[in-house]
Amino acid sequence: MEVEILSEEQNPMLHRSEVRFQIVHDEETPSRLSVRDSLAAKLDKDSSEVVVHEMNTKFGMRKTVGYAKVYDSPEHARDVEQEYMLERNKIAADTDAEAEAEEAE
Secondary structure (H helix, E strand, C coil): CEEEEEEEEEEHHHCEEEEEEEEECCCCCCCHHHHHHHHHHHHCCCHHHEEEEEEEECCCCCEEEEEEEEECCHHHHHHHCCHHHHHHCCCCCHHHHHHHHHHHC
């Protein structure tokens, strides 16, 4: 899977950048989580800071175009994004993160 950044706009008020990307893939359309991980690696970010909003693949094509928001930290993502979008991108809510931190102690 090859990721290409088409455009990137900074949004300092919300502590994020908004990215339009294109993916060329060999097989079926990749999953949202694999796209998120590949995009995070390309942008040198943690995968919990990347929220993939949409991915569009035309029928019969091996090319997917999408839109993602890349936050400065996972906390900023949790503050701004809606719950369903965090669930789709497997980003834990604040209560889950706090519970995991308590268990680790």
